[in-house]
Amino acid sequence: DLPVLYVVIKKVARGRYTMEYKLVTDQPREWPEIKITEACASINEEIIRKTLEQARKARIELLKTMLTGIRRPRSEISSNAPRLLRTKIDPAKIGLLIGPGGKTIRAIQEESGALIDIAEDGTVTISASNSQSAEAALARVEALCEEIQPGRVYTGKVTSIKDFGAFIEIAPGKDGMCHVSELSDGFVKHPSEVVKVGDVIEVKVISVDDQNRVRLSRKAVLLGKKADAGSDDE
Numbered sequence: 001d002l003p004v005l006y007v008v009i010k011k012v013a014r015g016r017y018t019m020e021y022k023l024v025t026d027q028p029r030e031w032p033e034i035k036i037t038e039a040c041a042s043i044n045e046e047i048i049r050k051t052l053e054q055a056r057k058a059r060i061e062l063l064k065t066m067l068t069g070i071r072r073p074r075s076e077i078s079s080n081a082p083r084l085l086r087t088k089i090d091p092a093k094i095g096l097l098i099g100p101g102g103k104t105i106r107a108i109q110e111e112s113g114a115l116i117d118i119a120e121d122g123t124v125t126i127s128a129s130n131s132q133s134a135e136a137a138l139a140r141v142e143a144l145c146e147e148i149q150p151g152r153v154y155t156g157k158v159t160s161i162k163d164f165g166a167f168i169e170i171a172p173g174k175d176g177m178c179h180v181s182e183l184s185d186g187f188v189k190h191p192s193e194v195v196k197v198g199d200v201i202e203v204k205v206i207s208v209d210d211q212n213r214v215r216l217s218r219k220a221v222l223l224g225k226k227a228d229a230g231s232d233d234e
Contacts, residue, residue, distance in 0.1 A: 083134035084127050089145040091122040096173075097145055104144070104173075112137035143171040148214055150205045153221055158199045166191045168203055168216055176214030178203055185222045194218075 077083075089097065097118065098105050105116055114128035114137035124141055128134035148171070156170035165179040183194050195201060195218075203216040204224075 077131070079131045081131070082127070082129055083131050084125065085134050085138050086126070087124050087138060087142060089122045089124055089141070091120065093145045094118055094120075094122065097124070097141060108137055108140045108144075112140065116141070140172060144173060146171070148174060148176075148205055148208050148212075150207055153202055153204050154216075155200060155202050156216075158195050158197050158201065161191045161195065161197060163190065166195050168201065170203065170205075170214070170216070174214070176203070176205065176216040178216040178218055182206070182215075182217040182219045185219050185226070 096104070099107075105118075108114075109116055112128070113133040114126050116137060117125045117127075119125075126134050126137045126141070128137065154170035156168040156176070158166050159169050159175060160167045163180075165177050166183065167175045167177055169175050180188050180191050183191055188194055201218055202221045203218050204220040206215040206217050206220070208214050
């Protein structure tokens with residue numbers, strides 16, 4: 001009887017063949033490892049040659065199929081894939097992040113849908129079922145714990161209006177005062193002429209005093225935008 005050669009990708013029960021070759025490689029022209037685990041006296045050089053040739057053709061077909069898939073790891077993870085993010089805060093601000101009775105951290109978790117764990121050294125670990133949830137929690141944590149920086153522009157919400165100006169929340173739990181003279185690049189008699197409670201506006205931090213009181217300016221932002229527009233027209 002003529003020998004019959006089979007290409008078997010996965011292991012089959014013994015007893016169905018008289019010779020077994022284990023050929024291991026991920027290269028089209030190389031056999032880094034060849035192992036004959038069972039043979040008999042009737043196996044000759046011609047059968048071995050045909051075996052290796054058939055295995056080569058099968059290997060090339062397998063590699064072609066594999067290469068039609070992803071050639072390298074994805075550069076971006078799916079937005080729906082679970083996320084684990086870490087950031088570091090000043091350990092002195094752990095209490096601020098947790099809040100009285102855990103109120104602040106619970107609110108961030110409920111609003112974002114993420115879970116937040118805080119270590120004693122200030123390492124904050126955020127786990128979420130998707131990127132949107134994780135990034136939302138991270139943004140809240142960083143905004144709450146970062147230092148307000150003079151000269152930086154923030155987007156904030158008007159929380160109250162007084163005769164002398166408006167108070168604007170530029171980060172969770174952090175308000176600044178924008179004097180009536182700094183609410184516009186023109187004359188303003190009363191803050192209510194240009195803003196109302198709930199408005200979201202851009203303001204620039206003028207200064208932060210030793211009591212952490214923040215002075216803001218909307219006028220500086222407006223003048224900066226006009227200057228940028230003027231330079232673009234030239």
